[in-house]
């Protein structure tokens with residue numbers, strides 16, 4: 001049975017093996033679970049924190065690494081002001097700490113190289129995380145499925161995984177990175193210096209060799225709503241669009 | 249397992265009893281859905297009641313709105329761990345729907361079907377007895393498309409994915425048949441007080 005569908009995912013302890021800053025507000029937490037598990041790109045884990053009196057808080061985080069590199073689970077967590085769990089990771093958690101998690105979870109927002117393409121990925125801010133797993137998987141599987149990532153961020157420096165994405169783009173193996181910076185002008189010829197809109201969706205779709213076969217949109221809800229609207233208006237059938245919404 | 253250095257942000261004590269384990273209270277109304285928000289026009293909207301494969305009643309938007317309506321203010325709990333307290337809804341209870349169709353609850357289980365092709369399963373016992381409704385209004389206004397408008401199921405005592413958005417029918421089934429999310433790893437029943445989030449939760 002495919003991981004995540006009917007698979008057991010009990011809580012287990014994982015150790016923070018490394019913390020890697022990604023942008024000013026986002027860091028990657030590499031967790032090594034006691035019992036490593038197989039997963040598919042796009043799936044997430046649930047994380048649970050327990051206070052001394054037994055009070056618990058639980059949140060979902062997408063897996064950023066490729067299924068091929070499953071020894072450590074990489075979570076890229078954005079620090080939300082006044083949040084309960086994300087500031088804990090940024091301000092308190094340290095290498096060597098043990099955190100409870102369960103997973104993999106989710107059987108819908110997933111992509112495997114065998115599913116083919118062209119693949120259109122649209123991410124806003126930390127919504128890039130499950131898409132990163134898909135792109136890392138595509139690279140590790142040496143897939144040549146045409147793939148395009150339209151990634152929106154406020155500024156060049158707030159693009160999570162920027163250098164790795166630029167390097168993937170430079171492989172010229174059928175993957176193209178397009179950035180939409182909302183508070184800065186575009187820096188690369190292919191990029192945009194505005195929010196994602198319908199003409200932008202149409203322009204990036206025109207860069208694909210054939211019509212998209214699947215589209216994945218991930219980010220905060222207003223972003224997902226706007227980006228999805230753009231894709232549909234540009235002629236992408238609703239049936240091939242999958243969304244993951246991170247909250248307000 | 250205690251987490252080093254975690255104290256947490258608890259709900260105020262008076263609300264604590266209303267918040268199931270692992271949930272936290274939000275003032276926003278987050279959105280969770282698997283795909284694009286469908287545009288559902290009330291002019292062409294219909295709601296079909298089926299027993300097995302057989303349609304037994306169908307209403308247009310105007311006919312459905314003419315059914316007896318009930319108001320209810322309830323706490324709702326999303327599997328992604330937010331809870332929202334005191335959400336006000338208006339709609340047609342499943343009891344009134346069955347009465348309008350002239351039938352009693354025919355089978356032990358039901359599947360709610362939606363305009364976007366999704367479905368979710370709920371035992372009939374959790375739909376009748378005033379426990380659930382097809383909601384037509386939220387906070388005194390038509391339900392926004394993002395939140396499942398024009399009509400969504402409301403089964404507030406189960407995790408909120410059971411409250412199918414963009415509902416267009418209810419199908420009574422003999423067997424408990426997994427719906428869209430239930431086929432993708434989510435729990436068959438989904439009681440927030442027992443934290444039945446995923447397939448393998450007891």
Ligand SMILES: Cc1cc2nc3c(=O)[nH]c(=O)nc-3n(C[C@H](O)[C@H](O)[C@H](O)COP(=O)(O)OP(=O)(O)OC[C@H]3O[C@@H](n4cnc5c(N)ncnc54)[C@H](O)[C@@H]3O)c2cc1C
Pocket residue numbers: 044059060061062063075076077078079080081082083084085086087126129130244245246247272273274275328
């Ligand atoms: C499937 C899935 C995958 C996800 N993947 C990722 C990921 O890869 N990376 C990532 O960074 N996030 C991800 N998220 C989001 C993540 O689960 C958390 O929602 C996020 O980290 C915020 O949690 P928090 O505890 O820090 O904030 P919370 O405490 O939940 O608060 C969220 C925001 O609401 C505000 N707020 C909270 N309570 C109140 C209140 N009572 N009144 C007013 N304002 C309030 C806070 O100030 C904060 O800004 C994912 C979510 C889902 C559903």
